Amino acid sequence: MALRLLPVNMFSQMLPQFLAPSKSLSFAIRSPSQQSTLLSAALRPAAFALSIPGILADIWDSVLRAVPKKKTSHMKKRHRQMAGKALKDVKNLNTCPACGQIKRSHVLCQHCVGEIKKQWGRKAQLA
Amino acid sequence: MAGGAAKYRHLSRKPSHRQALLRNLVTSLFKHESITTTWAKAKEAQRLAEKLITLGKKNTEASRKRALSTFYTPHDILPKLFGPLRERYAERPGGYTRVLRVEPKKDDQAASAILELVDGPKDMRFALTARTVARRREQGLETLNELTLMNVKKVTQFRKDGVEALEKEISKLKIGKERGEKKGGPKGAAEGEE
Numbered sequence: 001m002a003l004r005l006l007p008v009n010m011f012s013q014m015l016p017q018f019l020a021p022s023k024s025l026s027f028a029i030r031s032p033s034q035q036s037t038l039l040s041a042a043l044r045p046a047a048f049a050l051s052i053p054g055i056l057a058d059i060w061d062s063v064l065r066a067v068p069k070k071k072t073s074h075m076k077k078r079h080r081q082m083a084g085k086a087l088k089d090v091k092n093l094n095t096c097p098a099c100g101q102i103k104r105s106h107v108l109c110q111h112c113v114g115e116i117k118k119q120w121g122r123k124a125q126l127a
Numbered sequence: 128m129a130g131g132a133a134k135y136r137h138l139s140r141k142p143s144h145r146q147a148l149l150r151n152l153v154t155s156l157f158k159h160e161s162i163t164t165t166w167a168k169a170k171e172a173q174r175l176a177e178k179l180i181t182l183g184k185k186n187t188e189a190s191r192k193r194a195l196s197t198f199y200t201p202h203d204i205l206p207k208l209f210g211p212l213r214e215r216y217a218e219r220p221g222g223y224t225r226v227l228r229v230e231p232k233k234d235d236q237a238a239s240a241i242l243e244l245v246d247g248p249k250d251m252r253f254a255l256t257a258r259t260v261a262r263r264r265e266q267g268l269e270t271l272n273e274l275t276l277m278n279v280k281k282v283t284q285f286r287k288d289g290v291e292a293l294e295k296e297i298s299k300l301k302i303g304k305e306r307g308e309k310k311g312g313p314k315g316a317a318e319g320e321e
Contacts, residue, residue, distance in 0.1 A: 097275060098258035107228045108241070108255065116254045119303075 135174075136167050149175050154199045156224075156242055157208060161249035166238040169226045173242055180216055180223040183208040215246055219285040227251055246286045253282045257296035264297070 093102050096109035103109040138145050152172035156162050157179070164172070179197060182190035186209055194208060195201045216223050225243050232239040241251055256278045263271060271279065283289030 097272075098255055098262055100262070104230070107230060108251065110230045112255055112258060113229055113241075113251065116251060116258075119254075120249060 136171050138167060138171065145171075150197060150199055152242075153179060153197065154204065156244065157198070157204045157212075158200070159249070160247040161241060161243035161251065163229065163232060163239060163241050165233065166226070166228060166240040169240040169242040173224050173226055176224045176242070176244075177221065179208065180212060181221075183213045184216060186213060212244070215287075216285075219245070225250075225252060246282075250282070252278060253286075253293070253296070256282050257293055257300060260293070261297045261300040265301075 090104065092105045094105045095101065096103045096112060098112045099109060099115075101109060101111050103111075138148065140148065148168070149172055152162065152164060152168060153175050156172060156176055162169075162172075175197070179194055182194050191205070191209065194205060198204045223245055225241075225245050227241045227243070229239050229241055231237060243249060243251055246253070256275065259275050260271065260279070263269070263275070279293065283293055286292055
């Protein structure tokens with residue numbers, strides 16, 4: 001009880017104007033229950049602020065703390081995103097029947113096409 | 128699938144842009160006989176080019192007007208289309224153009240192709256077939272494989288004096304090679320002396 005009364009005294013020192021009517025009220029009625037409700041009303045802000053961290057603490061441990069510790073580095077990100085996108089080997093190869101060099105199948109031989117175009121260019125120059 | 132199968136390639140352009148591109152490609156094709164572009168553009172330009180040659184073969188007033196409105200430089204190309212090209216393809220039942228895949232030319236590695244007028248002066252398949260046959264003969268083998276035989280047929284079937292033209296091209300290649308060796312000979316000797 002003494003412990004409870006102590007904050008009231010402190011409160012009265014802090015807010016004498018507010019406490020003056022309540023003091024008179026408590027004197028008039030003299031009921032301990034009334035005094036306790038008054039006390040709880042006066043203490044509510046402090047109690048509220050204290051109770052919230054208690055609730056938050058559980059969430060803090062389970063959910064809020066599950067965040068990456070470090071920023072994903074450029075290298076890590078590129079490796080992850082380029083996974084499975086490497087260049088494929090060219091296997092559809094055969095030899096050019098006109099020059100014998102290796103060329104891709106279903107595609108004209110680069111060397112021969114170049115030679116022929118050069119020839120056409122020479123012919124156009126002569127003409 | 129929503130929209131269904133595409134009837135033609137949109138080439139990532141609005142219709143007017145696409146039409147302008149195809150007109151440009153076709154104008155260049157008829158001017159130069161052969162163009163190198165991306166494969167998709169070549170295939171789309173091929174459609175238009177085939178239709179234009181059909182117009183040339185019809186050779187009516189209406190077809191002339193249609194052709195006139197397609198080319199960007201009609202006054203250079205119309206005489207060619209309604210003259211030599213009409214005669215060249217008179218016997219051929221369609222298939223006046225050819226698309227051949229080549230190694231990518233653009234730096235984005237897009238599939239490239241040669242679009243050419245068949246039996247023209249810049250017929251790549253004709254030139255390549257001639258080279259192939261020449262090489263075979265050089266090796267002392269007169270027989271040709273299935274694919275080369277098919278190519279020989281494709282190249283000579285509707286060409287005017289096709290077989291003779293191919294033989295002439297082959298003999299030219301031989302002469303060219305001999306000349307090259309002669310040119311190379313003295314050079315090599317000079318280097319040897321030093």
